[in-house]
Amino acid sequence: MAKYFITTPIYYVNAPPHIGHMYTAVAADVLARHYRNQGREVLFSTGVDENSQKNVEAAEKAGTPIQEYVDLMARVWKESFNDIHITYDTFVRTTSNDHKTAVQKMIEAMQAKGDIYLGDYQGYYCVGCEEFIAEKDLVEGKCAIHKTQPKVIQEKNYFFKLTKYRDALLAWYEEHPNAVRPDSARNKMLSYITDEMQDISISRQAGKWGIRFPQDESHAVYVWFDALINYLTVAGYPAENFRKMWPVDLHLIGKDIIKFHCAIWPAMLMSADLNLPNTIFAHGFFTINGEKISKSLGNAIDPRDLLKEYPLDAIRYYLLREIPFGNDGDFSVDRLKERYNSDLANGIGNLVSRTLTLVEKNCPNIVFERNSTLDISKHIENLSFDKALTEIWHEIARLDIHIDDKKPWELAKQGNKEALESVLAEVLSGIASIGTALTALLPETATKIHDLVSAQPIQKPLEPLFARKN
Numbered sequence: 052m053a054k055y056f057i058t059t060p061i062y063y064v065n066a067p068p069h070i071g072h073m074y075t076a077v078a079a080d081v082l083a084r085h086y087r088n089q090g091r092e093v094l095f096s097t098g099v100d101e102n103s104q105k106n107v108e109a110a111e112k113a114g115t116p117i118q119e120y121v122d123l124m125a126r127v128w129k130e131s132f133n134d135i136h137i138t139y140d141t142f143v144r145t146t147s148n149d150h151k152t153a154v155q156k157m158i159e160a161m162q163a164k165g166d167i168y169l170g171d172y173q174g175y176y177c178v179g180c181e182e183f184i185a186e187k188d189l190v191e192g193k194c195a196i197h198k199t200q201p202k203v204i205q206e207k208n209y210f211f212k213l214t215k216y217r218d219a220l221l222a223w224y225e226e227h228p229n230a231v232r233p234d235s236a237r238n239k240m241l242s243y244i245t246d247e248m249q250d251i252s253i254s255r256q257a258g259k260w261g262i263r264f265p266q267d268e269s270h271a272v273y274v275w276f277d278a279l280i281n282y283l284t285v286a287g288y289p290a291e292n293f294r295k296m297w298p299v300d301l302h303l304i305g306k307d308i309i310k311f312h313c314a315i316w317p318a319m320l321m322s323a324d325l326n327l328p329n330t331i332f333a334h335g336f337f338t339i340n341g342e343k344i345s346k347s348l349g350n351a352i353d354p355r356d357l358l359k360e361y362p363l364d365a366i367r368y369y370l371l372r373e374i375p376f377g378n379d380g381d382f383s384v385d386r387l388k389e390r391y392n393s394d395l396a397n398g399i400g401n402l403v404s405r406t407l408t409l410v411e412k413n414c415p416n417i418v419f420e421r422n423s424t425l426d427i428s429k430h431i432e433n434l435s436f437d438k439a440l441t442e443i444w445h446e447i448a449r450l451d452i453h454i455d456d457k458k459p460w461e462l463a464k465q466g467n468k469e470a471l472e473s474v475l476a477e478v479l480s481g482i483a484s485i486g487t488a489l490t491a492l493l494p495e496t497a498t499k500i501h502d503l504v505s506a507q508p509i510q511k512p513l514e515p516l517f518a519r520k521n
């Protein structure tokens with residue numbers, strides 16, 4: 052069966068993860084669990100980007116030596132992802148020796164193609180963005196995102212002949228209409244590649260932090276160039292067996308980093324004669340209560356704080372259901388609570404508990420069919436997680452209506468055992484199907500449902516799946 056290789060971006064460790072990072076990780080986790088359940092060999096990678104100048108500044112601010120700082124923060128990130136049960140297979144750190152080797156090999160492969168040259172660089176650089184900014188994009192001389200004055204950098208840099216790959220990139224887009232999704236990202240990139248793309252500088256002379264450039268220790272590899280190569284590192288590159296998992300099936304990214312993933316990265320792979328990813332999907336951003344997530348506003352929500360109030364599956368449910376994947380959306384704790392009460396406590400929770408109470412009271416040894424009729428695979432594989440959940444919740448509503456119509460409690464009073472068991476068997480079948488359909492989306496709830504309907508005799512749950520919140 053075909054392998055499946057899925058990645059999230061790797062994250063700067065200058066702050067702990069917030070709900071926006073959890074969003075990408077949960078989406079990747081759903082896909083990884085889904086394909087593992089199908090028996091495919093899955094490689095799901097995430098990790099941290101440690102070579103950034105941003106991290107150096109954060110370490111200085113914290114008064115901690117940089118290596119110690121990134122070690123500590125890498126642990127914080129890894130533990131946070133473990134706390135929210137993200138089933139990654141590899142957690143990459145870009146200060147690891149494996150990664151340094153991969154970066155140097157990749158640059159050597161590109162040098163062998165004649166795609167790297169030494170040139171003069173002069174430009175504005177924003178450390179917050181870790182990116183050069185064109186003069187036309189400055190707002191009153193400042194970075195439009197960070198509102199800080201960029202550094203003026205003038206030095207000798209190594210450059211990647213990105214423009215050499217313009218036609219090849221356009222041909223790749225043409226031949227693979229679904230390689231870059233959604234269409235908003237694809238269209239933006241087509242216009243960038245056609246009209247704006249220049250050769251890019253891939254080394255820095257300043258600073259001691261970062262991976263050394265092959266054969267020129269005085270340069271550090273540009274942090275983005277280094278970061279993209281993490282996807283090769285986790286596959287095992289440059290050892291030959293990296294081809295077992297290569298290429299990446301799906302890169303999940305935020306829409307702010309499409310230029311790196313949808314233009315520069317494919318060109319780097321072409322230069323090194325490596326296969327290109329099957330799909331790159333850029334999801335939207337969300338605001339918190341209508342405000343942009345920002346350090347200065349202090350509104351970044353730590354997923355572990357939410358976990359003190361809500362079960363993990365409630366947060367997964369909200370993230371996957373509320374915002375169609377690919378769109379922008381808003382995160383609000385009030386809305387989370389509303390969804391929790393209406394869809395989880397009163398929805399699935401109430402259906403399971405009312406059904407099992409009736410079964411326990413009237414026919415605990417009931418036999419019912421267990422052929423899963425609810426197939427939401429196509430929605431998951433299409434990253435339409437909201438549609439998958441909507442379909443499951445339609446089934447919940449249908450079963451609730453069926454119980455209300457048939458009134459099994461009256462059938463019990465009338466002593467109509469046959470009719471009673473037929474209603475409850477149908478509902479139990481439906482609940483079992485729902486449990487199976489939820490396996491990748493809400494794994495803990497799926498396990499609970501499975502255990503409840505598999506018990507012999509069937510008993511009502513000791514506590515509700517989701518206790519109502521006031």
Ligand SMILES: [Zn+2]
Binds near residue numbers: 180
């Ligand atoms: Zn900036």
